[in-house]
Amino acid sequence: ENEQDLATSSQMGPPKTSPENIKRGIIEGLEIAEQMLKEADTSEEDNAFSNGNDLSGKGGAFWTYTIGLVGKPSAGKSTFFNAASAFSKQRGVSEGTSEWGGASVAAHPFTTIDPNIGYCLVPAPLGSCPEDEMGSLKHTYGSTHGRDPDGQRLLPILLKDVAGLVPGAYQGRGKGNRFLNDLCDATVLVHVVDASGTADAQGNTTGDSALTNPVDDIQWIRAELVEWVYGNLMAKWDTITRKGRKKLSGMFSGYGQSQAMTGRVFYAIEKYLEDRYQIDRAFDMIETWDEADAHRLVSAFLGVRFPMALALNKYDLPTSERHVHEVQEALPIHGAHVATPLTAKSEMNFVRQNLTGKRDEKESKAPSGVWRCLTSAVKLCEPVLVFPVSDMSNYAPLPGLNERAIGHASLPSLGMIRCINGSGGTLPTCWNAPQAAYVLPSKDQVTKIKLRDVIPMKPGSTVADVFLALKNIGALSGEFVCAEAAGNIGEKPKPIPKSQVLGRHNRIIKIMTNKRTAWQS
Numbered sequence: 001e002n003e004q005d006l007a008t009s010s011q012m013g014p015p016k017t018s019p020e021n022i023k024r025g026i027i028e029g030l031e032i033a034e035q036m037l038k039e040a041d042t043s044e045e046d047n048a049f050s051n052g053n054d055l056s057g058k059g060g061a062f063w064t065y066t067i068g069l070v071g072k073p074s075a076g077k078s079t080f081f082n083a084a085s086a087f088s089k090q091r092g093v094s095e096g097t098s099e100w101g102g103a104s105v106a107a108h109p110f111t112t113i114d115p116n117i118g119y120c121l122v123p124a125p126l127g128s129c130p131e132d133e134m135g136s137l138k139h140t141y142g143s144t145h146g147r148d149p150d151g152q153r154l155l156p157i158l159l160k161d162v163a164g165l166v167p168g169a170y171q172g173r174g175k176g177n178r179f180l181n182d183l184c185d186a187t188v189l190v191h192v193v194d195a196s197g198t199a200d201a202q203g204n205t206t207g208d209s210a211l212t213n214p215v216d217d218i219q220w221i222r223a224e225l226v227e228w229v230y231g232n233l234m235a236k237w238d239t240i241t242r243k244g245r246k247k248l249s250g251m252f253s254g255y256g257q258s259q260a261m262t263g264r265v266f267y268a269i270e271k272y273l274e275d276r277y278q279i280d281r282a283f284d285m286i287e288t289w290d291e292a293d294a295h296r297l298v299s300a301f302l303g304v305r306f307p308m309a310l311a312l313n314k315y316d317l318p319t320s321e322r323h324v325h326e327v328q329e330a331l332p333i334h335g336a337h338v339a340t341p342l343t344a345k346s347e348m349n350f351v352r353q354n355l356t357g358k359r360d361e362k363e364s365k366a367p368s369g370v371w372r373c374l375t376s377a378v379k380l381c382e383p384v385l386v387f388p389v390s391d392m393s394n395y396a397p398l399p400g401l402n403e404r405a406i407g408h409a410s411l412p413s414l415g416m417i418r419c420i421n422g423s424g425g426t427l428p429t430c431w432n433a434p435q436a437a438y439v440l441p442s443k444d445q446v447t448k449i450k451l452r453d454v455i456p457m458k459p460g461s462t463v464a465d466v467f468l469a470l471k472n473i474g475a476l477s478g479e480f481v482c483a484e485a486a487g488n489i490g491e492k493p494k495p496i497p498k499s500q501v502l503g504r505h506n507r508i509i510k511i512m513t514n515k516r517t518a519w520q521s
Helices: 003-005 019-040 077-085 130-140 213-233 237-244 247-251 259-277 291-305 320-330 344-356 368-380 399-407 415-424 463-472
Strands: 066-070 114-125 154-161 187-196 308-313 336-342 384-388 456-458 480-486 508-513
Touching: 003 508, 019 237, 019 259, 066 077, 066 368, 077 154, 077 308, 077 368, 114 291, 154 368, 187 213, 187 368, 187 399, 213 237, 213 291, 213 308, 213 320, 237 247, 237 320, 247 259, 259 291, 308 320, 308 368, 320 336, 320 508, 336 368, 344 368, 344 415, 456 463, 463 480, 463 508
Parallel strands: 066 154, 066 187, 187 308, 308 336, 384 508
Antiparallel strands: 114 154, 384 456, 480 508
């Protein structure tokens, strides 16, 4: 089945139209989403589409930035998950269930039933951290989670691996649409694609003699996402047509975004229709819509809400190279913007061997492909990285963040520490190798640590949002008095109002409150 075939199966909702018109509506929705994302990318402060946030005071800390892994069965999602998370424990699985924990991996479909959820480390996008301008000196600056071999700060990201999708999953085929619902809290998606083409849509091995086209997988996976949201809309379509724009906007509230973001999508669609078809105020005439109009809306919404990166897996197989080239030449394609060729199995082997202390250079390699893919995904919905300090001259850490730097759940495990070390990266500032534990340095040593802490904030966040985030975790107390900020290392700090939107030009920040402690004296 393809996108237009899937769409015709609904027996309720707006008037029927031809598969060609539905396809046109879906393509137009993608065009609208692409334009919105391009406009958002023209300025760091206008990057307003991250997880449904906008510039209308809906900022805040990105404590649970989540990447969702999608793909057909046996494409390598769970292998990717294990390589990225160093076999992070599967939710609901007790310690000791397996030697390393992590997601189950097998050469047959539907190995994953319940979502695998765990922290992974993702290199920060180049330029997002102040020390990126320092070249080879980057590693001399602090970091709570370590750095990759190139000195890029590692960010903790929640990774969610859901069960494989098959054509018709939105109708209950395979493991059903329950797993589509597991994606609602994802910030961005990574589609793990079997680039070799040696498995069918159900994940069954076909071999080299009956190759499938990965481009087709990319198409129908997106079609499943479209029909999942479309079906949810159709269940309430009669009510939507009676109550209009407000009810329609509310129907998107379950996908983890603000009404302001949904309003932006509505505005972009209306502008598109006015410019192309001279249709004025389309959302005031929802009762006249047909299936193509509804699919245009869903396609545009998904394109903005769930930007997608591709992990072109199994790149080591001989049939993969031409498929990888075809996909990369076609980008952007079916809602995917970037594509990274990689071999998750060899990168998972690197992790496994570092966990056991047995390295075989011929069978494994550091997870550079997985890291590159994850960074490319984060760049699609890039958070604003804010660096709270207690002193703007030496960039010493905020004392209220000390306990977080040695005890937070996202800190690299011993196994991940071994992987960072084995890849040639830099270990977390507070990691004490002799003790194999996180230990806070002495008071004198702590004040010499520069830019240790980072808070990922949603685009559009203000100084007030950072203050509230720090206060909520106990890093600050009292009421806001004033703040000063700078964008780059060595730059003279300037006073900054509470309402100021944060970006790369003011990311290093010191906030003063009326409850003074020793570091504020």
